[in-house]
Amino acid sequence: MSTFTPFLTALRALIGAPYVRMGADATGFHTDERNRYHHAPLAVVLPDSVAQISTIVQLCGKHGVAIIAQGGNTGLVGGCAVLENTPSIILNLNRLSQIISIDALNQTMTVQAGATLAQVQAAARAQNLLFPLSLASEDSATIGGNLATNAGGTQVLCYGTMRDLCLGLEVVLADGQVLSALNTLRKNNTGYDLKHLFIGAEGTLGIITQAVLKLYPMPATRQVALIACNDLHSILTAFTTLRQNLDARLTAFEMIAPYALSLVCSHLNCVHPWQSAPMYTALIEISQPTLAADETLHTTLVDLMATQTVQNTLIAENLSQAEQFWRMREQISAAQKAQGKNIKHDVSVPISAIAQFIEQTNVALAQKYHGIQTVVFGHMGDGNVHYNVSMGTAFANADALMAHESTINQIVYEHVQAFNGSISAEHGIGLLKRDLMPTIKSKVELKTMHAIKKTLDPNNLMNPHKIFNNN
C-alpha cells in the first residue's frame, strides 16, 4: 500500500471511481502539446461541481498533495507538467463546461471554466454577439486555461487579451474556500480587483471555476486580405497606414515571413499566393459594424501599392477564401510540428522595433549557426512575434538542433531584452521559462510575487514551482 492509497480511496468515494484516472487512462492528460513533459500524477481527477473541487482541494491539503489545474492541455510552456518529486493530481475541469447565462442587453456571458473557447464563441454567435478571443487551439482550449494564461490570439489589436475580456471570476482558493467575485459591471471601483491576481497566474494561486466575460456586437461584415511587401519595414509602414485609416475596424494584422509562408503552403498543399516569390506577407482583417459599402481598405491598399510599400494584394472574394487565408496563418505551427522538433520563442517587442529585432536576431543566429532556419510569424499588430528556429542545413538532425537550445534561446532573449521586449508575450512562463524569471524581473517584483503566493497558498499546493521556483 502506498502512502497515498487512503487519499486515492477518499477521492474515489468523493467523485466516483471513473473520474479518478490512473495508468493508461491518464496518459493523454499528462503529456503536453509539445511532448516535452510526461511524468504521471497520482491521478487525473475530473470533478463536475465547484463543491467537489472545494472538497478535493481540502483533501489534497490534508494529504500534502499538489493540485495542477488543467483545461484543454494546449498550453505551450509546461504549465500542466507534473514534477517528479512533487506528489500531485491533475484537476481537469472539462466536466464543468456549462454556459450558465447570457445577458444580451448587458453584453455579458457567465460560463463555467471548463467550457471550450469554441463553445463560448458559438454561444455568443447564437445571440448575434461576439466573443472575440480567437486562437488556433480554440476547439480544445478552455476559458479557465485562457484566463490562467491571459491568452491573446489574433484579435488583441482591437479587443485586448483575456484580461480585458473578463469582468468577474469565481475561484476555489488553496484552503478550499470559494471566492465568488462574479462581477457583471463595467465600472466597479470597490477595493482591490482580485480577479487580476488569478488571471495570468497559471493556476498557481487558485482554481478558476467560473467567469463573467464581455461580449461585443457581432460585426456585420468582415474583409480579409493578404498583402505582400519586400521587407519588414514596408510591412510596418503598411500596418501604420492601415491602422490610421481604419482605426478600430482593423481587427487583425498578422505577419508571415517568407519561409513560414512557403512551409505552410506545402504543408497544406495549397497554391502559394505570390507564386513562391519570397515576400513578407500580412494577413489583414477588417470588421465593420454595418453593411454599408466601405472602400477604405481598397483605397488604402491602392495608395500603398502606388508608393511601392505594398507589392501585391489579394482581397478575399468570399467567406471560403477568407477562411483559406486564415487557415494558412493558423496552420504554421502544425506545419512546423510536422517537420520535427524546433525551438519556439513567443516574444514581444515595441511595434516600432520589430523589424530591427527580427533582422538583427536572424543575423546573430546565422553567424553562430550557418544555415539555421527561422520560422517567423505572429500577431505583428501587437508587437508579438513567434520567432521559431528549425535546424535548416546547420544541423544533421533535429536532436542536434535541440542540443543547442539554451545557446539559441540566449541569443534570441538577449535581443529581446536589448529592444525592451518580453520573453513571453502570450504563452506564459510555466515550467519552460521559469528559470529565466530572475533574469527578467527585478528583485522587488519577484519578492512581491512570492509574498502574494505565500499569502494565498501558504502550503505551496497550487501548481507549485511553476512561474517561479518556490522551494
Ligand SMILES: Cc1cc2nc3c(=O)[nH]c(=O)nc-3n(C[C@H](O)[C@H](O)[C@H](O)COP(=O)(O)OP(=O)(O)OC[C@H]3O[C@@H](n4cnc5c(N)ncnc54)[C@H](O)[C@@H]3O)c2cc1C
Ligand atoms: C496550435 C496552438 C495555437 C495557440 N495559439 C495561441 C495564441 O494565439 N495565443 C495564446 O495566448 N495562446 C495560444 N496557444 C496556447 C494555449 O492554447 C493557450 O495558452 C490556452 O489559453 C490554454 O488553455 P487550456 O485550457 O488548454 O489550458 P491548459 O493547457 O490546460 O493550462 C494552461 C495553464 O493554465 C492553468 N489552468 C488551466 N485551467 C485552469 C483553471 N481553471 N484555473 C486555474 N488555472 C488553470 C494550468 O495549470 C496551466 O498552468 C496555442 C496553442 C496551440 C496548441
